[in-house]
Amino acid sequence: MKARKVVGLDPQGRLADNVERIARARLEELQGFAPAVLDASEVTALHDMRIAAKRLRYLLEATAETCFGDYARTAAKRARDLQEVIGEIHDCDVAIPRVERALEAIEAADEAALFGRAEDAADLDPRRAGDLPHADEHRGLITLLIYLRARRRVLYREFLGAWRAWERDGVRPRLLYALAERPEPITRRSPDDNDSGSTAA
Numbered sequence: 343m344k345a346r347k348v349v350g351l352d353p354q355g356r357l358a359d360n361v362e363r364i365a366r367a368r369l370e371e372l373q374g375f376a377p378a379v380l381d382a383s384e385v386t387a388l389h390d391m392r393i394a395a396k397r398l399r400y401l402l403e404a405t406a407e408t409c410f411g412d413y414a415r416t417a418a419k420r421a422r423d424l425q426e427v428i429g430e431i432h433d434c435d436v437a438i439p440r441v442e443r444a445l446e447a448i449e450a451a452d453e454a455a456l457f458g459r460a461e462d463a464a465d466l467d468p469r470r471a472g473d474l475p476h477a478d479e480h481r482g483l484i485t486l487l488i489y490l491r492a493r494r495r496v497l498y499r500e501f502l503g504a505w506r507a508w509e510r511d512g513v514r515p516r517l518l519y520a521l522a523e524r525p526e527p528i529t530r531r532s533p534d535d536n537d538s539g540s541t542a543a
Contacts, residue, residue, distance in 0.1 A: 343390040345397060346371045358409035361401065362521045365410075368398040372421070373514060376505070382498050385435050392428035395421045411523030413516050420513050427501045434494035441490060445483045448476040 348367045351360050375391035378384045402410075402418035452474040459470045474480070508514075 343393045357405075358524055361405045361409050365398065365401055365405075365414075365521050366518070368394065368401055369514060369517060372398055372424075379505070380502070382495075388428055388501075389432055389435070392425055392432060395425040395428065399425055408525070411520035411525065413520035417513055417517040417520065420508060420511075424501070424504055424508065427497060427504055431494055431497045431501060434490050434497065438487065438490050438494070441483055441487045445480070445487065448479050448483070452476050452480070 346367050348364050350363055372391060372394040375387050375394065378387035379391050381387075399418050399421035402414050402421065406414035406418055455475050456466070456471060460466045
């Protein structure tokens with residue numbers, strides 16, 4: 343997913359002001375995937391939200407302490423939590439089609455083998471279906487597929503809980519407030535909110 347363009351950045355401006363603009367854009371980018379992600383079948387929207395959460399998380403982890411108010415660090419952790427659970431769901435979304443394709447391949451191979459056993463018969467004796475070449479692999483893949491589908495449902499339920507908590511706890515408005523705050527200067531040499539214009543003696 344291509345990141346949303348951030349307008350109004352000032353190369354000559356303060357770091358915190360520029361990062362605030364970027365963080366606001368990344369936050370709105372993340373929020374924009376709701377309500378689509380509340381539909382479990384919206385795989386692409388969910389995957390894109392994971393990328394948006396990752397971008398917001400890394401930005402806040404790198405800048406929260408020096409640029410913003412205290413809640414920015416908490417918001418970074420909340421974004422990480424979203425990213426991680428969606429990442430686990432994404433792993434299932436990648437694995438499930440692969441298992442399905444492998445299952446289709448061995449089913450086709452066993453079907454061909456069973457057809458060959460019919461030879462010139464007018465019908466196929468059901469006893470011929472015993473001991474198919476890939477019977478063990480078939481059972482194993484079916485078990486794995488069922489597990490992956492069930493695990494995705496469990497993880498998606500966890501995601502819904504995390505997203506509802508995100509909204510209930512007001513992460514967005516609280517982060518927007520924190521982004522507008524500026525911490526105390528780190529040293530006496532940076533009275534203008536840690537502007538890089540000051541130099542050490």
